[in-house]
Amino acid sequence: MNLAWGLLLLAWHQSEAALEIFVSNKTAKVDSNVTLPCTFSWGNAPINTTLLQIIWIFKDQFVLTYCNKLTVNENRASMKTDQLKNGIASLMLSKVLTTDDGIYKCVVIYDKVHKEGIVSLHVEGMTYWMPAALCIVILATAILLGGGMWCCRICKNKRFDAI
Known part of the structure; x- marks a missing residue:
């Protein structure tokens, strides 16, 4: 070379x-x-x-x-x-x-x-985006059913986090 x-x-x-x-x-x-x-x-x-x-x-x-x-x-x-x-x-x-x-x-x-x-x-952490009305329905259903599996946080930007 x-x-x-x-x-x-x-x-x-x-x-x-x-x-x-x-x-x-x-x-x-x-x-x-x-x-x-x-x-x-x-x-x-x-x-x-x-x-x-x-x-x-x-x-x-x-x-x-x-x-x-x-x-x-x-x-x-x-x-x-x-x-x-x-x-x-x-x-x-x-x-x-x-x-x-x-x-x-x-x-x-x-x-x-x-x-x-x-x-x-x-x-x-999982974040879901959906209309606020649907999130309220899910939250109300979860509360009526005992809610043990869901903890939702409703925010002014129409988001909730499943924990």
């Missing part, structure tokens, strides 16, 4: 190994706020955010992206861009819904090196 190609391959392999990503799974309750952790490091070197891209994906859709500016595609999602220089690219979701349950992918691209981390979010 040509010496130049060998050095190029070695340099590529070393840069590939320099980017590390760390994630962990989370559990959240309906209507709570949750932070899906995604941290990364580039060896011991400081992070230059002009070389950084962050992509969060859920169900094959971009939740948010960062490439010198934050683009949010889900209004309940956010990320603290001032923490990127510290290697923190965690996704924050507000007012968690049962439909938020699933697999999230955190993609970090730094200086053309690409790494992915998978975060599983488990959402506890």
